[in-house]
Amino acid sequence: QVQLKESGPGLVKPSQTLSLTCTVSGGSMSSVAFFWTWIRQHPGKGLEWLGYIYDSGTTYYNPSLKSRVTMSIDTSKNQLSLKLTSVTAADTAVYYCARGKIRWEVWGQGTLVTVSS
Amino acid sequence: DIQMTQSPSSLSASVGDRVTITCQASQDISNYLNWYQLKPGKAPKLLIYDASNLEAGVPSRFSGSGSGTDFTFTISSLQPEDIATYYCQHYDNLPYAFGQGTKLEIK
Numbered sequence: 001q002v003q004l005k006e007s008g009p010g011l012v013k014p015s016q017t018l019s020l021t022c023t024v025s026g027g028s029m030s031s032v033a034f035f036w037t038w039i040r041q042h043p044g045k046g047l048e049w050l051g052y053i054y055d056s057g058t059t060y061y062n063p064s065l066k067s068r069v070t071m072s073i074d075t076s077k078n079q080l081s082l083k084l085t086s087v088t089a090a091d092t093a094v095y096y097c098a099r100g101k102i103r104w105e106v107w108g109q110g111t112l113v114t115v116s117s
Numbered sequence: 118d119i120q121m122t123q124s125p126s127s128l129s130a131s132v133g134d135r136v137t138i139t140c141q142a143s144q145d146i147s148n149y150l151n152w153y154q155l156k157p158g159k160a161p162k163l164l165i166y167d168a169s170n171l172e173a174g175v176p177s178r179f180s181g182s183g184s185g186t187d188f189t190f191t192i193s194s195l196q197p198e199d200i201a202t203y204y205c206q207h208y209d210n211l212p213y214a215f216g217q218g219t220k221l222e223i224k
Contacts, residue, residue, distance in 0.1 A: 004160075041155075047204055047215040062212045096161065102208035103151045105172065107160040 002027040004097050004108035012115050018087050022080040022097030022108060029055065030075040035101035038071060038082050040093040041110070048093075052101055053080065087115045119143050123205055123216025131224045136192040138219045140183075140205035148184045149209040155218075156201045164203075165190065197223060 008020035022036070033055040040048050051061035053071040061069045070083045080097055092115045098104035120143040130136050140150065148168035155161045163172045165181035168188055178193045192199055200223055205216040 046217045047153075047155075047206075049206075049213045049215065051212075060211055064212070098161075102149070102213070103163055103166045103206075104153075104161075105163050107162075109158065109160045 002099065002106050004099065004106060006095055006097055006108045006111040008095075008111060008113065010112060010114060012087055012091075012113060013117050014088055014115055015086055018082075018084040018091060018113055018115070020082045020095055020097075020111065020113070022082070024078040024080070024099075028075075029073070029078045034099050036071075036073065036080050037098045037100060037104055038080075039096045039098060039104075041096070042090075042093045050082070054101075089115050091115050118212060119146060119207055119209055119214060121205055121207055121214055121216040123219055125219060126217060127220040127222065129222045129224045130195050132195055132197060134195045136195050136199075136221065138190040138203055138205075140188040140190070140216050142186045142188075142207055142209075144209075145185050146207045146209035149207055150181075150183070150188050151206045151208070152179075152181055152190045153204045153206060154199075154201045155204065195221075195223075 003025045005023050012018045035052045035054050037052040038050040053059045068085045072081045094110040094112050096110045097108045099106040122141045150168045152165040153161050164175050164179050169181045180191050182189050202218045202220045204218045
């Protein structure tokens with residue numbers, strides 16, 4: 001059964017870059033092509049769709065993030081990554097990776113990232 | 118962008134009660150709507166896809182209906198393990214978006 005796990009620094013300083021990794025286990029990313037999505041949840045608030053990446057590297061990002069977000073994929077390592085530049089306190093959230101494009105049957109448990117000096 | 122308005126924001130009900138959550142889209146999204154369950158510290162769970170289809174392995178007490186702009190999510194008989202926050206999500210066009218969530222508590 002495929003499992004996803006997000007990892008990365010739990011604390012990032014304002015104006016710096018948030019970098020997260022999502023590791024896929026229980027299956028090879030290179031065997032079947034999928035879309036992979038990043039979603040976040042601000043503390044005590046709702047969910048925000050950040051964007052997706054396809055195995056080929058094709059991406060679509062939420063325009064609300066403007067040019068701050070970059071997603072990448074390394075199927076040989078079974079990993080996805082998310083980078084968000086110039087972070088502020090408003091980027092404090094639990095970040096999830098999930099498999100799929102329009103609906104997400106498999107999710108990670110999420111990782112909390114706090115932006116604070 | 119399409120906005121999703123979900124209500125109520127919180128709900129308290131007794132075990133065995135029928136629970137209903139509504140989600141309204143700001144424009145016609147056909148049946149391009151999913152429902153998720155979130156519990157603290159756990160991976161979110163897809164419950165309903167395409168407005169009314171039950172995801173494999175999800176108990177039949179969960180159901181969804183609607184099309185166009187108005188959608189309903191129902192738990193026919195509330196169980197203690199259903200305590201969670203529930204979200205609707207559209208995928209009619211990009212960017213995809215979620216409702217504000219409904220926090221469900223046991224009375």
